[in-house]
Amino acid sequence: MKVKATDIAQMASASDVIFDALRAAIAKGDIAEGQTLRQDHIARMFNVSRIPVREALTRLEEQGLVSTQRYRGAVVTTLSTEEIREIFEFRALLEPEVLRFSVERISEEGLEAAKRFAHAFATETDSSHWGELNRSFHYSLYEASGRPYFLQTISAALDRVDRYLRAQLVLTDGMARARREHEGILLACIRRDAEEAAALTRQHILGACVSLIDFLDRTRAADDTPD
Amino acid sequence: MKVKATDIAQMASASDVIFDALRAAIAKGDIAEGQTLRQDHIARMFNVSRIPVREALTRLEEQGLVSTQRYRGAVVTTLSTEEIREIFEFRALLEPEVLRFSVERISEEGLEAAKRFAHAFATETDSSHWGELNRSFHYSLYEASGRPYFLQTISAALDRVDRYLRAQLVLTDGMARARREHEGILLACIRRDAEEAAALTRQHILGACVSLIDFLDRTRAADDTPD
DNA sequence: CTTCCAATTTTTGGATCCAAGTGTCAATAT
DNA sequence: ATATTGACACTTGGATCCAAAAATTGGAAG
Missing domain, CATH: 1.20.120.530 (GntR ligand-binding domain-like)
Known part of the structure; x- marks a missing residue:
């Protein structure tokens, strides 16, 4: 076996897993519009600390799926x-x-x-x-x-x-x-x-x-x- | 003065500042293609820890300006x-x-x-x-x-x-x-x-x-x- | 009963610390 | 001389801890 797993698919880090899960959940509508995503809550769901969660939320915001206000958390974007x-x-x-x-x-x-x-x-x-x-x-x-x-x-x-x-x-x-x-x-x-x-x-x-x-x-x- | 600064422009957090600076530097070509961006190095440049730097790099990657390989750092993307x-x-x-x-x-x-x-x-x-x-x-x-x-x-x-x-x-x-x-x-x-x-x-x-x-x-x- | 304000509880952004993976380079074997 | 190996330094992903900002609660005054 010449091809290692890392060659085909980079091993997913925790934040990747969280990001994909949240993205899919928002796309499917499983997370209601306007709902605030609490870092601590998500962290507990995935059994990790808040650090990878924040990274996932950052990426979601960059994608426009959530919008964040300083110190007020990430909210699933409602589109007009x-x-x-x-x-x-x-x-x-x-x-x-x-x-x-x-x-x-x-x-x-x-x-x-x-x-x-x-x-x-x-x-x-x-x-x-x-x-x-x-x-x-x-x-x-x-x-x-x-x-x-x-x-x-x-x-x-x-x-x-x-x-x-x-x-x-x-x-x-x-x-x-x-x-x-x-x-x-x-x-x-x-x-x-x-x-x-x-x-x-x-x-x-x-x-x-x-x-x-x-x-x-x-x-x-x-x-x-x-x- | 009725309008507070926070109403017009959300006070920029450290990671915002870093993100904007790096994005501009990459766009202008000040950071060479293929160059690896070291978290620690950038952190020292801005007098912060690596956490906000990582957030900025995450956003840059989401924008496709850098590409990251696990444990190998962020590299300014070279476009074919x-x-x-x-x-x-x-x-x-x-x-x-x-x-x-x-x-x-x-x-x-x-x-x-x-x-x-x-x-x-x-x-x-x-x-x-x-x-x-x-x-x-x-x-x-x-x-x-x-x-x-x-x-x-x-x-x-x-x-x-x-x-x-x-x-x-x-x-x-x-x-x-x-x-x-x-x-x-x-x-x-x-x-x-x-x-x-x-x-x-x-x-x-x-x-x-x-x-x-x-x-x-x-x-x-x-x-x-x-x- | 409502309104306002201070104290407490949440929650976030960031700093520091730790474990795991990567790269390097000299010592060794072929 | 070249290939292999293993120790060591470097860098990253993540955990834990801390201070500041926001939300909430509870009581006092109208």
Whole structure:
């Protein structure tokens, strides 16, 4: 055995583990918006001191997932409707462009993988998996683009709105529409029609945005007037 | 005086100061590529312990300005030609879009400010200020876009390539061309011709990219064969 | 009952200390 | 002369400890 573990994957330090766990929890919506993350509390959860926790929180803040005020702790960021709209606008600009690159380069195996994710997404009955499968489908297509920086940026943008997106999938007709639209995107990719695939992706994102904001307007209005 | 300092700008903690200083130093190219940043060394420079230094380095890594290997310290990231090309491609997609939004919204005062930066850039003789003035000119135009997330993302991308960009301005004919191109962009903005301004910005970025990569190919080839 | 203020409790940012991993270089064996 | 090994110094990730800032509590005054 020539290849050591450290060559393939750097052994994860405590702060890496905490960072990933918190990031996933925020993306999935397991940690409520506006909730304060107490360093000591998290430290006890992971059986470590506060030092690696602080490092993880620092990274989360750099990613925009929490916002910190000096001596007042880290709070899961609440995005305004405008901020959400901007991030979707951002995705609607980047993702079609990435897909254009991918369509030119993706292999048959890559298309097969995307097809499997689309199928898994369409047939999954446990709604808690929808968000993950949705993301996997799109990423499986984007990965062939050979644009790591684009992917990383898209990923960061998606992390910020993931919990809203998941809610929109589950609590509206988002799932049914996403299923149809994925089908269309996939077929365009198989036909190697980059422009069509890009246009459909753009519509897919902007459509989800409209639906999500409509949904948020209703729920947030209801929250503000609970009487 | 009703407004306290803490209301406008959160009092900077030690790690903030260190982070900003290191980020600026890397962007300006004051810290050489590939150089290892020793926690203890930086800590002594700022008269603090290693804890806030580690926080700053963590944030720099999250921004992609340094890369860390467990127990081996933080090294200023060296970008390959391909990575640089991708980041310019990224900017060439985002910045024209942001400028489109700006042109619709920018005030006369905003245009005046941009004009002043363009003039300052064109007449500055100290080449060490060119990079900063170049950035100020573009930002003064982008700020009116009302797209904070776009701006933040562009800023992060620019931080990664800033030191290369500065070298290209100073060590090639980049400065002369940038001056002309700024003029064109500015005039298009004043005419409120969003499409023209966007197209010129895209050319401005892609042109700089070609010039920079050509420059890097020559210098790096020379570095690799120093005999 | 409400409002204000001081004392106490939390909680954070940072300093110091410790264990574990890495790099170096001289001594030894081939 | 070159490759191997092992001791030692260096550096990092993390634990523990401390001071300062914030939140909270409880009582006194209106």
